[in-house]
Amino acid sequence: MKIGILSYHFPPEPAFIPGSLAEELAARGHEVRVLTGFPDYPGGHVYPGWRQRWRHQTHSERLTVRRVPRYAAGDGSARMASWLSFAGSVALTGRRYLGDVDALYVFQLPAVTFAAAGLLRLLGRVPTVLHVQDVWPEEEPSRAGETRRWSGRLDATLRRIYQEAGAVAVTAPSMRDLVVAGGADPDRVGVVLNWTDERIFRPTEPSRAARNLIRRDGRCVVMHAGTIGVRQGLETAVRAVAALDDRMDLVLVGSGAEERRVRGLAAELRADNVRFVDRRSPLDMPELYAAADYQLVMLRDLPELRGMVPGKLQAALSCAAPVVASASGDTVALVERARAGLSCPPEDWAALADRFWLASAIPPAARSDMGRRGRDAYLREMSLRAGVDRIEGLLREVSARAQGARR
Numbered sequence: 001m002k003i004g005i006l007s008y009h010f011p012p013e014p015a016f017i018p019g020s021l022a023e024e025l026a027a028r029g030h031e032v033r034v035l036t037g038f039p040d041y042p043g044g045h046v047y048p049g050w051r052q053r054w055r056h057q058t059h060s061e062r063l064t065v066r067r068v069p070r071y072a073a074g075d076g077s078a079r080m081a082s083w084l085s086f087a088g089s090v091a092l093t094g095r096r097y098l099g100d101v102d103a104l105y106v107f108q109l110p111a112v113t114f115a116a117a118g119l120l121r122l123l124g125r126v127p128t129v130l131h132v133q134d135v136w137p138e139e140e141p142s143r144a145g146e147t148r149r150w151s152g153r154l155d156a157t158l159r160r161i162y163q164e165a166g167a168v169a170v171t172a173p174s175m176r177d178l179v180v181a182g183g184a185d186p187d188r189v190g191v192v193l194n195w196t197d198e199r200i201f202r203p204t205e206p207s208r209a210a211r212n213l214i215r216r217d218g219r220c221v222v223m224h225a226g227t228i229g230v231r232q233g234l235e236t237a238v239r240a241v242a243a244l245d246d247r248m249d250l251v252l253v254g255s256g257a258e259e260r261r262v263r264g265l266a267a268e269l270r271a272d273n274v275r276f277v278d279r280r281s282p283l284d285m286p287e288l289y290a291a292a293d294y295q296l297v298m299l300r301d302l303p304e305l306r307g308m309v310p311g312k313l314q315a316a317l318s319c320a321a322p323v324v325a326s327a328s329g330d331t332v333a334l335v336e337r338a339r340a341g342l343s344c345p346p347e348d349w350a351a352l353a354d355r356f357w358l359a360s361a362i363p364p365a366a367r368s369d370m371g372r373r374g375r376d377a378y379l380r381e382m383s384l385r386a387g388v389d390r391i392e393g394l395l396r397e398v399s400a401r402a403q404g405a406r407r
Helices: 016-027 079-098 110-123 145-164 173-181 208-214 235-242 259-268 282-291 311-318 330-338 349-361 364-382 384-406
Strands: 002-006 031-037 056-060 063-068 103-108 128-132 167-170 189-191 220-225 248-253 274-277 294-298 323-326 341-344
Touching: 002 016, 002 079, 002 110, 016 031, 016 063, 016 103, 016 384, 031 079, 063 079, 079 110, 103 110, 103 384, 110 145, 128 145, 128 384, 167 173, 167 384, 173 189, 173 330, 208 282, 220 235, 220 282, 220 349, 235 248, 235 259, 235 274, 235 294, 235 349, 248 349, 259 274, 282 311, 294 311, 311 323, 311 330, 311 364, 323 330, 323 349, 330 341, 330 364, 341 349, 364 384
Parallel strands: 002 031, 002 103, 031 063, 103 128, 128 167, 167 189, 220 248, 220 294, 248 274, 294 323, 323 341
Antiparallel strands: 056 063
């Protein structure tokens, strides 16, 4: 097949899902054409060595990447301008570049919504698979500022592309209800769980440096890796572990908008068993996972997060790391179904303290069994092979359906 891919971000940005999908589809013999912007995530500035211009294409065997200019938002204060400028650039180039593809895959984030709507209108009958990653604007739940002013138009545009798509893939079972409520045909919505970078995230042994960084004595260590943001609600974890100060440690690896608040709470509670480690390269993370006893996955109790599975869960399961999940909806359901760790309701520090206490009491052999079961579940349900198989099947299905309708 000739397959088009529309994605706001693409490698060398940390956009692993569309990047690995493009490579795998090309490796399976398809001709793949990617339409994306110039790399600027997360800083909002075009990467050093790159210059935005109109005629920028790179080619490898069966894979072509076309990059189009977009407004670089800098600190993010004008991200709607970035979204709209990307939509304009896609409209100017999309028909000629993608007009003859058999099917189009859209890596659907709020940032690509206007571009996707314009491209679907330009391409007319080209069948499309939307892979919905998030049903709300990024880093929102309050819908404040610039995004709030555009929220009605964004929702209306999203409803239209849900209705026009040949198939909609969602990254968690509960997200299906949200996109159906948003206008998608329930018969055309399926679940395709995201995968992780299996070249990096796999079982390993911790190095001495990793042990020295994560552990400081024989106590149980729960590690949270990734963003310290509004959605995670890590104050709950700090309060929980502060109640167990002589039993276990909480290590937070990463940074984010809420880091100062979380650090302040740890200082206020005099929680000496909460430690902060600066953001590390993804290449370092499997050894850090292995040095800890559990990985912590947290999401606040918000309706839009119940149908979301954070990428750190797939990474932890792929590394055979047992998990403590403080969340609701699909995240907890996946952990419990795989028997890959412990879980509790979100934003309840007393319940999380109880899970932490139990986690510290579980023998190492039983922890290893949790990790093994989690990896088995990952390989079966969330791996690169499983995900691309499902997306490839959807692309073939919508293409065949469109050909039949034309006949």
